[in-house]
Amino acid sequence: MFVYTFALVPVAIFLLLRYIYSHWERYGVPHLKPEIPYGNLRTVVEKKESFGIAINNLYHRSTDRLFGVYLFFRPAILVRDPYLAKRIMVNDFQNFHDRGVYCNEKGDPFSANLFALSGEKWKNLRAKLTPTFTSGQLRNMLPTLLDVGNKLIDRMNPVADEKAVVDMRDIASRFVLDTIASVFFGFEADCINNSDDPFLKTLVQTSQRRSFVDNIRTSGVFICPGLLKLTRLTSLPTVLINFVMDIITHQIDHREKNKITRKDFVQLLIDLRRDAAGNAEKVLSIEQCAANVFLFYIAGSETSTAAISFTLHELSHRPEAMAKLQQEIDEMMERNNGEITYDSINEMKYLDMCVKETLRKYPGLPILNRECTSDYAVPDSDIVIRKGTQVIIPLLSISMNEKYFPDPELYSPERFEEATKNYDSDAYYPFGVGPRNCIGLRQGVLVSKIGLVLLLSKYNFQSTTPAKVEFAAATPVRNPGTRAQNDGLMGKSHFHQLNANGGVTG
Numbered sequence: 171m172f173v174y175t176f177a178l179v180p181v182a183i184f185l186l187l188r189y190i191y192s193h194w195e196r197y198g199v200p201h202l203k204p205e206i207p208y209g210n211l212r213t214v215v216e217k218k219e220s221f222g223i224a225i226n227n228l229y230h231r232s233t234d235r236l237f238g239v240y241l242f243f244r245p246a247i248l249v250r251d252p253y254l255a256k257r258i259m260v261n262d263f264q265n266f267h268d269r270g271v272y273c274n275e276k277g278d279p280f281s282a283n284l285f286a287l288s289g290e291k292w293k294n295l296r297a298k299l300t301p302t303f304t305s306g307q308l309r310n311m312l313p314t315l316l317d318v319g320n321k322l323i324d325r326m327n328p329v330a331d332e333k334a335v336v337d338m339r340d341i342a343s344r345f346v347l348d349t350i351a352s353v354f355f356g357f358e359a360d361c362i363n364n365s366d367d368p369f370l371k372t373l374v375q376t377s378q379r380r381s382f383v384d385n386i387r388t389s390g391v392f393i394c395p396g397l398l399k400l401t402r403l404t405s406l407p408t409v410l411i412n413f414v415m416d417i418i419t420h421q422i423d424h425r426e427k428n429k430i431t432r433k434d435f436v437q438l439l440i441d442l443r444r445d446a447a448g449n450a451e452k453v454l455s456i457e458q459c460a461a462n463v464f465l466f467y468i469a470g471s472e473t474s475t476a477a478i479s480f481t482l483h484e485l486s487h488r489p490e491a492m493a494k495l496q497q498e499i500d501e502m503m504e505r506n507n508g509e510i511t512y513d514s515i516n517e518m519k520y521l522d523m524c525v526k527e528t529l530r531k532y533p534g535l536p537i538l539n540r541e542c543t544s545d546y547a548v549p550d551s552d553i554v555i556r557k558g559t560q561v562i563i564p565l566l567s568i569s570m571n572e573k574y575f576p577d578p579e580l581y582s583p584e585r586f587e588e589a590t591k592n593y594d595s596d597a598y599y600p601f602g603v604g605p606r607n608c609i610g611l612r613q614g615v616l617v618s619k620i621g622l623v624l625l626l627s628k629y630n631f632q633s634t635t636p637a638k639v640e641f642a643a644a645t646p647v648r649n650p651g652t653r654a655q656n657d658g659l660m661g662k663s664h665f666h667q668l669n670a671n672g673g674v675t676g
């Protein structure tokens with residue numbers, strides 16, 4: 171009897187897998203053939219490709235507007251048509267208001283952040299946090315950002331004097347981290363100068379650890395939320411949760427007790443807490459504050475670093491574009507007596523075009539995702555996307571498709587010139603679109619622009635790496651707002667100083 175039962179186990183598993191992998195066939199949706207037990211993600215498990223690049227390659231294996239794939243055991247729809255994708259994110263948002271990533275408010279409160287929350291809970295939190303990201307608030311934060319900028323220049327000057335080869339991605343990342351510490355965590359870190367800074371050591375190194383357990387965590391958050399529930403792992407290591415909780419608890423307690431104010435995000439959270447005091451429904455707990463501050467670090471650090479370093483990389487391979495941008499910066503500085511103001515940053519058209527083009531060629535997130543929250547009949551098709559289905563929008567593939575962006579490999583800020591516009595604006599959404607788009611987009615763009623203006627006003631960059639960027643095969647998936655496909659690619663840039671009136675030496 172025991173032998174028979176034992177023999178039945180593999181048969182039951184086989185039948186279950188066959189059932190799982192016949193999902194798209196049963197629903198009559200065109201799909202790619204899956205492989206047991208990878209679905210369509212074998213290359214990710216074999217560490218040959220990151221998740222973002224694997225999705226990009228699946229995109230090229232079909233010509234359908236949308237088709238079915240399997241993210242391991244999870245059926246998902248990959249939307250190739252950028253107009254349908256936009257419609258899903260904007261007009262038909264009511265059918266797709268969630269992301270369907272791991273979120274466990276009770277057992278793992280740090281996972282219940284703005285990126286992961288669903289339905290009404292997301293809507294309420296988004297409404298609370300939106301006023302903290304207005305242009306007025308950013309304007310107030312500018313002096314804090316420029317203080318960090320001064321440290322960046324102090325760090326770069328001696329390197330420029332030596333005409334050394336340095337890793338500009340690393341330097342840009344340290345600059346962005348110091349701005350995040352200052353603006354979101356409320357204290358001054360010194361990642362630019364100190365590799366042992368606790369912010370750099372604990373936060374960055376722990377969140378970039380890639381042990382087996384860490385890989386289960388990241389895959390669990392994005393690809394198989396059930397995995398975390400099954401293994402009872404939290405989405406983040408305890409050491410990281412404690413580190414962030416300690417900083418935020420101290421900052422909020424200290425300022426609330428001593429009536430200290432500072433122009434930063436922690437202050438805005440304190441104001442929100444004060445305004446909602448006495449209303450348990452509305453008040454943000456310290457844990458909620460900490461979970462979201464951590465999310466802002468995750469969402470804002472790699473994305474802004476990538477925007478700065480990829481712009482430098484591309485400009486170093488197009489010296490005439492670099493010179494054009496430097497001229498615009500020099501003229502702005504001259505008009506403002508060498509000062510950078512919020513308005514002057516926003517007036518620079520070519521700078522804006524460069525950042526736009528960088529975000530096209532290297533979007534901060536290679537994919538966007540939504541969960542279908544009620545059955546959706548796809549317009550002009552007989553396909554119905556069923557409630558609970560994961561929907562993937564391959565941002566990188568769309569941005570690199572010549573149908574929407576002619577000559578996509580060419581780095582051409584000019585394609586965003588208003589008068590001679592040479593791209594399809596309905597296929598361009600590097601920050602997502604609709605109510606669930608990036609809440610920090612202005613902040614990310616501002617920090618990236620400040621970094622670029624400071625660096626290009628003083629130095630000229632040359633790259634030691636080829637123009638064509640090869641994306642490293644990385645880990646399954648990284649956290650929200652990071653670029654798995656970016657790992658270790660930006661090599662080193664050699665740079666030398668501009669002379670006093672801004673002309674290029676050497």
Ligand code: HEM
Nearest residue numbers: 284285466469470473474534601602603606607608610614
């Ligand atoms: C250049 C920099 C940045 C880029 C390219 C970027 C890109 C994105 C993208 C593509 C999304 C997904 C949007 C969607 O699904 O429709 C997103 C969401 C998000 N981003 Fe950013 N981001 C950047 C900077 C930041 C910064 C500085 C913050 C810090 C506050 C931030 C916070 C968030 C949050 C909280 C979400 C989730 C919003 C929600 O679900 O309501 N991002 N970002």
